[in-house]
Amino acid sequence: MGGQVRTGRPGDTATRRTFITAAPRRRLAASIIFNALKLTALGVLIYALAAPPPILVTLGAQQTVRATNPKLGIHTRLTDEPEEWKIKKTCELVRAMGSPWIVEYFPWGYIEDPEGWYDWTHADQVVDHARQQGLTVIARLGFTPTWARPKKTVTSYLDEAYYPYFASFVNAFVTHFKGRVKHIIIWNEPNLNFEWGYREVSPDEYARMLQAVYPAAKQADPEIQILAGALAPTLAPPGTLDAMNDLEYLQKMYDAGVRDYFDALAIHAYGWTRPADDPPDPSRINFRRAELAREIMVRNGDASKRAFITEGGWNDHPRWTKAVHPAERIQYTLRAYEICDTWDWLAACALWAFRYPFPAQSYLDYFTFVTPDFDPKPIYFEVQKYATR
Amino acid sequence: MRRGNSEQWTVNSKQSRVSRWRFGTLPLAIVALIVFAVFALVKIFAPPPKPDATWLRVLDTGELRVGIDPSFPPFESEDANGNLHGLDIALAEEMTRVWSAETGIALGVHYVYSGFDGLFDALIASQFDAIISALPYDSKKTQDIRFSYAYFDGGPLIVVRASDEKTKTHFDLEGKRIGVELGSSGDSFARKWQRRLKYDLQTFNTPADALRALQIGQMDAAFTDYIAFAEVSRPSTRFASGHASDIKTIGAPLASELIVVAVRKDAPTLLEKINAVILAMKKDGRLAKLYDEWLSVH
Numbered sequence: 109m110g111g112q113v114r115t116g117r118p119g120d121t122a123t124r125r126t127f128i129t130a131a132p133r134r135r136l137a138a139s140i141i142f143n144a145l146k147l148t149a150l151g152v153l154i155y156a157l158a159a160p161p162p163i164l165v166t167l168g169a170q171q172t173v174r175a176t177n178p179k180l181g182i183h184t185r186l187t188d189e190p191e192e193w194k195i196k197k198t199c200e201l202v203r204a205m206g207s208p209w210i211v212e213y214f215p216w217g218y219i220e221d222p223e224g225w226y227d228w229t230h231a232d233q234v235v236d237h238a239r240q241q242g243l244t245v246i247a248r249l250g251f252t253p254t255w256a257r258p259k260k261t262v263t264s265y266l267d268e269a270y271y272p273y274f275a276s277f278v279n280a281f282v283t284h285f286k287g288r289v290k291h292i293i294i295w296n297e298p299n300l301n302f303e304w305g306y307r308e309v310s311p312d313e314y315a316r317m318l319q320a321v322y323p324a325a326k327q328a329d330p331e332i333q334i335l336a337g338a339l340a341p342t343l344a345p346p347g348t349l350d351a352m353n354d355l356e357y358l359q360k361m362y363d364a365g366v367r368d369y370f371d372a373l374a375i376h377a378y379g380w381t382r383p384a385d386d387p388p389d390p391s392r393i394n395f396r397r398a399e400l401a402r403e404i405m406v407r408n409g410d411a412s413k414r415a416f417i418t419e420g421g422w423n424d425h426p427r428w429t430k431a432v433h434p435a436e437r438i439q440y441t442l443r444a445y446e447i448c449d450t451w452d453w454l455a456a457c458a459l460w461a462f463r464y465p466f467p468a469q470s471y472l473d474y475f476t477f478v479t480p481d482f483d484p485k486p487i488y489f490e491v492q493k494y495a496t497r
Numbered sequence: 498m499r500r501g502n503s504e505q506w507t508v509n510s511k512q513s514r515v516s517r518w519r520f521g522t523l524p525l526a527i528v529a530l531i532v533f534a535v536f537a538l539v540k541i542f543a544p545p546p547k548p549d550a551t552w553l554r555v556l557d558t559g560e561l562r563v564g565i566d567p568s569f570p571p572f573e574s575e576d577a578n579g580n581l582h583g584l585d586i587a588l589a590e591e592m593t594r595v596w597s598a599e600t601g602i603a604l605g606v607h608y609v610y611s612g613f614d615g616l617f618d619a620l621i622a623s624q625f626d627a628i629i630s631a632l633p634y635d636s637k638k639t640q641d642i643r644f645s646y647a648y649f650d651g652g653p654l655i656v657v658r659a660s661d662e663k664t665k666t667h668f669d670l671e672g673k674r675i676g677v678e679l680g681s682s683g684d685s686f687a688r689k690w691q692r693r694l695k696y697d698l699q700t701f702n703t704p705a706d707a708l709r710a711l712q713i714g715q716m717d718a719a720f721t722d723y724i725a726f727a728e729v730s731r732p733s734t735r736f737a738s739g740h741a742s743d744i745k746t747i748g749a750p751l752a753s754e755l756i757v758v759a760v761r762k763d764a765p766t767l768l769e770k771i772n773a774v775i776l777a778m779k780k781d782g783r784l785a786k787l788y789d790e791w792l793s794v795h
Binding site for chain 2: 136139140143144424426427428429433434435436437438439467469470471483485486487489490
């Protein structure tokens with residue numbers, strides 16, 4: 109054709125530059141780009157159509173926990189669980205296991221950042237789904253936001269100058285959850301230096317933290333129960349730089365005048381390699397070390413106060429030096445719940461831990477009752493059998 | 498006579514076909530060709546990978562540094578004189594023996610002790626070249642780590658009496674009495690299938706207890722790992738009546754618990770060498786001999 113066309117008028121043989129010959133290189137490039145864009149748009153459309161719709165999660169009907177041991181509890185770990193349906197499913201499984209109590213972590217830095225700006229979305233999801241499943245939430249508070257600590261410090265670092273800010277957050281938390289959360293734990297394992305901002309641990313400073321927080325919390329809700337301590341069981345000898353023996357720390361808390369600034373003691377009761385019945389002994393870490401903490405409470409005039417076990421239990425990793433066999437873990441766990449039921453000074457026994465949102469890829473995974481994929485382990489079924497008998 | 502209209506229509510339809518070709522199909526074809534050509538050229542002319550620095554260091558020093566937690570017999574343990582024994586030790590020694598023959602360089606193994614939890618961090622920090630310590634494969638840990646082919650599967654097996662010719666899979670055990678160690682992976686597996694296959698599940702404190710119950714007819718099958726099976730079926734643990742061990746394993750593990758070697762991701766040559774040895778040992782029976790030697794003896 110040669111790019112020529114007759115116009116159709118007789119005698120008119122003029123060659124006309126037609127569509128197919130006009131600037132062919134420019135048109136070719138434009139066509140390539142246009143086709144590439146078309147393909148991209150098509151791909152995006154296919155993806156959008158094929159992608160699953162967002163999951164609609166509702167609270168569902170109000171549930172109650174069928175539990176033969178009303179003190180049975182478990183520490184859930186929904187702090188880093190972003191998906192609401194997994195929060196709901198976790199609470200459902202906890203209820204089905206027969207556990208009325210959960211301990212959950214509500215990091216200050218996740219909720220109030222920047223200062224004065226609160227995002228309660230995730231916390232509301234956790235609390236509301238837990239309550240809908242009939243669970244009672246014990247809220248652990250801590251985790252300093254970046255704006256409340258110097259640069260290059262860790263989230264467990266809280267300078268005394270910022271205790272009023274923490275108290276303000278606790279006030280806001282208690283206010284927001286009034287009627288929904290009735291127990292809060294102030295900080296975590298302050299007798300370990302890495303939980304104290306890698307500073308020298310100080311029962312006096314922790315006592316001052318409680319003195320700042322307690323009135324703020326009570327001002328928001330006079331009925332709120334403030335749990336203190338949550339000390340890590342350790343046999344650290346006096347003068348150890350990175351930790352203080354939990355029994356020594358607790359006594360020093362009382363010496364610092366903490367008695368009027370908490371309502372109940374939070375206890376961490378890990379059994380390590382010893383059975384649940386192993387007798388309490390200050391020179392041993394075992395489950396019944398909790399009784400030694402209780403003795404200190406009584407000795408300091410706090411016999412009327414209750415205690416809560418807010419962490420504890422056993423691990424069945426095949427290689428960890430502090431682990432036991434799977435069968436032992438199950439037997440010791442069930443026995444621990446039985447023992448807790450006999451302690452009239454104990455309100456709840458929440459062992460560690462129900463499920464992690466993602467694998468820890470270490471021995472920590474062998475503390476859980478359910479895998480991240482919601483696969484219940486045998487220990488879940490055995491506790492369920494015990495708790496719902 | 499006006500022929501222009503039909504002529505013009507004919508010309509325009511031809512124009513349209515040509516236009517679709519030149520401005521539709523042709524550009525796409527050109528783009529595809531260019532992309533293919535680029536990939537082909539890169540593949541053809543890419544230089545071969547250099548041996549990694551870890552492998553070169555092993556050859557240079559004559560030493561493979563192996564991270565190990567010697568607290569897990571029969572894979573690795575230390576005797577009273579501080580000597581290491583176990584399947585992992587034998588495997589590491591075999592690797593260096595093979596490489597020594599291949600390279601003509603005398604290679605040995607230097608063991609670096611570490612607690613199990615610290616093995617990965619120590620490997621990433623280059624405190625040793627490889628972890629050979631009954632290490633379970635972890636598919637989620639491949640950001641910094643590369644894993645070898647498995648040299649052992651510690652997952653639960655179906656164990657039945659030797660006279661049982663009917664059982665081929667766990668489906669054949671529907672309604673039967675199954676013994677497991679409480680809380681074990683065999684227990685997990687059995688519970689998953691219990692509702693559908695109506696297993697009469699019995700739990701025991703140890704896998705050996707489950708296997709002994711099988712031997713004396715209290716169970717129809719047991720789900721335990723190979724090591725427990727090898728231990729119970731050893732002649733020295735046979736019943737006092739003198740009967741030979743009368744249990745056998747069926748099929749592949751019910752759930753894989755692969756045991757592998759780990760190297761850093763920047764050690765592809767070392768990984769290749771390790772895999773080559775493992776594959777060769779599987780093929781020619783050397784690995785099976787190691788199982789007989791180390792997984793059946795305490």
